[in-house]
Amino acid sequence: MEYEPVIGLETHVQLKTKSKMWCGCANAFGAEPNTNVCPVCLGLPGVLPVPNDEALRLTVLTGYLLNCEIPRFAKFDRKSYFYPDMPKNYQITQYDKPSTANGYVEFEFGSGTGSGAGVSPASPPLARVRITRAHLEEDVGKSFHFERNSGLDFNRAGVPLMEIVSEPDITSADMACEYLNALKEILVQGGVSDCDMEKGMVRCDVNVSVRPVGTKELGAKIEIKNMNSFSGVRRALEYEIPRQIEVVKKGGKLIQSTRRWDDDAGITDEMRTKEHAHDYRYFPDPDLMPLAPDEAWLAEVKSRVVELPVARKQRFMLDYQLPAGDAEVFKSNVGLGNYFEGIAKQAKNPKAVANWVINNLRAKMAGVNERRTGIAPVSLEEDPVEKSETGATPVLRMTLADLRFQPAALLELIGLVEAKTISSSAAQQVFAEMFDTGKAPAAIVQEKGLAQVSDTGAIEKFCDEVIAANPGPANDFKSGKAAALNFLKGQVMKLSKGKANPALVGEILERKLKP
Ligand code: ADP
Ligand code: MG
Ligand code: ZN
DSSP, rough: OOOEEEEEEEEEEEOOBBBBBBSEEEEEEEEOOSOOOOOTTTTTTOOOOOOOOHHHHHHHHHHHTTTOOSSSSOEEEEOOOTHHHHBSSSEEEEEESSSEEEEEEEOOOOOOSSTTSSSSTTTEEEEEEEEEEEEEEEEOOEEEESOOOOOOOTEEEEEEEEEEEEOOOOSSSEEEEEHHHHHHHHHHHHTTTOGGGGGGGGEEEEEEEEEEOOOOOOOOEEEEEEEEOOOHHHHHHHHHHHHHHHHHHOOOOOEEEEEEEEETTEEEEEOOOGGGGGOOOOOOOOSSSOBBBHHHHHHHHHHTTTOHHHHHHHHHHHHOOOHHHHHHHHHHHHHHHHHHHHHHOSSSSSHHHIIIIIIIIIHHHHHHHHHHHHHHOOOOOOOEEEEEEESEEEEEEOOOOGOOHHHHHHHHHHHHHTSSSSSSHHHHHHHHHHHHOOOOHHHHHOOOOOOOOHHHHHHHHHHHHHHOHHHHHHHHHTTTTTTTTHHHHHHHHHHHTTOOOOOHHHHHHHHHOOO
């Protein structure tokens, strides 16, 4: 019998707010331990939590971005357990009445069953993973274990944390990673979270079971806790799925349990089974009012919804006839995409604009930033300030706002190439100059004498000279050796210092040599 995996993910994401969930302490990474703390987030007796409105908004915004329903009633509960990094001894979370429910995420994957599949004949198929809920809770502190003692840092305690729970719709390790990448892209572009993995802003619990192929009933759910990298999720699944299949194939029985991923050993091991599951004694937090968002509040949140990345890619392919690769660049790099779109709207040939923006502009800006920061950028981020490698002085990154030339200048440059006023190699020179100085393309062409000679009279003279000086190749061509024309063409180009219009040179030479 063959078995297949069934996977559902619970993804925790720190929200991009200035302050924490229930107090005014800064929501900031990297401060000295226990400097962003107060009686509320330290869980001292007698304090009262005050909900962070922006965190509530970002949660509902996530609901909209993930196609969820937004219930008109939500509340916060206390989830009781004891752990040193959580001094209140309960975590405030949304339990049975979350702020959002019943949505889905679509992303490029597999053979495509999603709604957007086939919007454009060239667009890649979409897979859909249903979202059970996205609810709001609070993060806990961090424990450190030293040689002889342990330390606790409560800077992270009370940071707004959103949990996005998926239905068990994921069918492979690859698909789990694609789902996570898609989710991250949506949340970053939506301004919900920076999703910086290195800063622990995204963590996830991986639930996986196996079942005989073709059956519907779910197998025993095994949860791998607290994964903090997408590559870890992949490796954990690549270990855990065959392990489970082997157990059932040998006639063993899997029981619902929680496991831990050991990254060094590359294995999962058991932490606890269902019999030892916690009883969290959930009950409504008596210090917090239930949430009943009104129309105006919801409308304000809805106005912050951005175009979803997959929709954007399909639109770019459809509206501008771009290949998937170009559209992908503009999907992941929103700023560059907007810049392209501003120009492409007025262009006869949007693909030419895309070529200039991706191959020339992006490459040049990447070069500048590499020189400034010493870091080769993977993509052009919008964030203008990047720490230098040593982390000491912030280095100002060049952004699209720093460009010296106007977007219309790019259109003008493309026009000069299309009108054959300049050759494509001269266009590269013009672009380099306008990038450095901001001068107008036509002015640069003039100044540097880069205009192609398309004056047939002048080209005829060059051709006559070359034919006279090279009787051998000229006769070769006349007697049928087509290749000889290239040599003669080369000579004319040389004589014209590269400025003769090559197409015209070919035409004129042929006319002169053909009987
Ligand atoms: P719990 O109440 O223990 O947190 P849930 O039923 O809420 O469990 O599910 C938590 C996560 O586990 C969800 O992402 C869900 O899709 C996934 N899940 C549930 N059952 C299974 C299963 N049998 N196999 C794989 N994933 C599952
Ligand atoms: Mg769980
Ligand atoms: Zn605080």
